[in-house]
Amino acid sequence: MSVFPVYDIARNICGDKAFPFFVIPAGADPHTFEPLPSVASELRNVSLFIGVTREFDGWIERYLPERAVRRYLISPDAGSTHTANPHIWLSVRQAEKIAASIARSLEMVDAANIGYYRKNLAAYLNKLNELDKTIAGLFKNTRSTSFIQWHEAWNYLAADYNLTIAGTVQREGSDRASVRSIKEIVDRAKRDRVRVIVVSLNAEIKAALVLANEIRGTVVRLDGIGDPDSDDRSNYIKLMLYNAQTLAAALR
Template identity: 25%
Template sequence: MFWIDDLWKFGISAFVGTLTVFVPLLDTRTEALDPIPVVVTIPILKDLAEQVGGPYVRVTSLLSGYENEHTYSPKPSDLIAVRKARLLFEIGLGLEVWISSLVRNAGSQALRVVTTSQGVELIQDDADTHEHPHTGKHTTDPEGNPHIWLDPANALIMLRHITDALIEVDPSHEAKFKANEAAYRERLRQLQKELSDRTQRLPDRRFIAHHSAWPYLAKRFDFHIVGTIHLQAGTEPSALHLQSLIEKIRKEHIRVIASEIQLSQRLPELLSRETTARVVVLTTMPGGVPGTETYLDMLRYNVLQLVGALETT
């Protein structure tokens, strides 16, 4: 134990003096090497931030992929994560109704909130529902449907916001972030082309949606959403609405109901039993279904599930 000898030799005060000089130096050094602490609301944003940021970010997603994004209630650990974060990536558009109070309660001066839906061309929900399906507000609300990430072209806009924010916080890795963004952009473009090829020759493109999550995906890949079970997120549809869906499915020979793993399967299964339409289970979030851990895997999974069901009708 030579250091005890040293301690005796130099005396306690000398030892403490050495420590106090040494510790701040160590601190500064660790800070410079630390990845940027990032919090995101939903897993797609975690995947995109990690694609661009690589080892230079440490990303926490508040939702894991199994929850309903509209009715989520934050945990105490979420508040801690937001308090420690330098960047927070959200979708916006009223999707994460629970995030503003979380940010307010965290009270962090260093935190920057980035709304990744900025600049996305929005799709308005059907006016005949009279109410905004996600917030309960009237459809005159300028905000559009918030499920923008289900169109890969929108994911690229989100990716750009994320890249810009990371560069702003950590300019020393600008070249790396830009190269990562370009590489991911190319992978996404290739997948979009592959999936567009698969959807081109479908004889029937119609499906009933579980909740209004799919207008962006439908527009991109030319699927036709002909009915929606939950017109308003988090509320039960009326018996009248269910009956009209059953009649529509029978009369128009609609063969596919696209349910979502994050919601109860009870109503899609009920509609399926009452008609001959089959249920395919999709996921609005990466990780919701095994094999959909990344955004690219989730996109491929959802489109191929729909294609598979529609091809066999």
Template identity: 25%
Template structure:
């Protein structure tokens, strides 16, 4: 069985110091310097950690999480960090070299997706015609778009904070519980919204949405591409146009991080609605937090699907 997150020797040394009553490193008396890969993790870290953490997200929400190119400032941030929170599952392929080059032997790397049931390959898209076949071999990494998965990821985060800063562990657990209640309230609202929509088939720009679709009872009938940044063939575009017309699909889901040219072609040729949703908090106005992003995505999509 894999451990819920990777723990460096320095983290164990800190725990031992605390247990034995030895002096605690100076950084433990200040807000924990935390670096995260995507904005969703930043929001969660701040919700759980409160005033006891100082969090920097490497990605702002406007870039693609797949093709991000680290900057020199990212390396500097990692050298000063105690924790690095990542999703894992091959989402942040650029992280490993960044960690190695930081030379930070005391960095605690937390993989927040551990223990989540992954959607493998195309299992959520049976019968879908695809332009490419370039899925993550470990499974689809966009796990946070299912609020049940988000709760698992937040628990890993709270575990890590409690390990590194046990003096505030009780507060971290209280914050976690309070925040999870907010997620559950929003999840119940969105579940009811989608329950009232009889037609739930969609075309998606790229496969960021299978966990969201599975949670809220949607069917992904097709994908424009299976790799962010790729371009579909003319033949595949014609296949999608035919499928939209044949099955009377009403909505194409695109993303602000991707080129809107092909969704616009599909809309022009078939009359399908293009709804721009964001898999990353901060990707659209009014989506700065996870709850805002999840609520925006769910309400916008449910409204579009309900239109005649």
């Protein structure tokens, strides 16, 4: 796996029958990361690689052995030129599909343990279902349901809980926003009284603070990657609960 959240979902399915690992460490930018030689060497022993999209983490394939089975969580539509938003793990409801996809992939390469993987999948899906209910409750009575996102990462979360993204400053695959797009975001925020700007946990926020001052809003840091060494984001369920609690508090 490339990112920690997908890895954490996988290890709940694998149990002690497989040994997953993730490539991109906490705090790194998945879009620009290059693995250390030690990680590249470890990738040469992989038998199953589960990526998100070819555009997002397909670069890992060049480090894999020929024998490795390759699976992607998002497959492009035939004939489509649109680049899919890769951040599906930031939706608990999509995470249920991720878990099922991982289980199917494991069954393909390790048929002897199909029953084991399916049992683990069922148990983990129950946990995700409870998490989904908890998060839905957090957003049920917020004063506002709209926010601006700096990076195009939170679309899936917003869709799950009927939240509105009032603007995206930096689109997927784009280095910077145009002056015109920033003006449109500011105008909409003022018109609709949007007061929350979401940025990544480790992002430079100088520009976001300028925008927040313009709309009389606040900057909120969410974590799209997680951190196995943190107390509150050390697994997927904790990560999503942290993000939901942080965003819901800002929207109240």
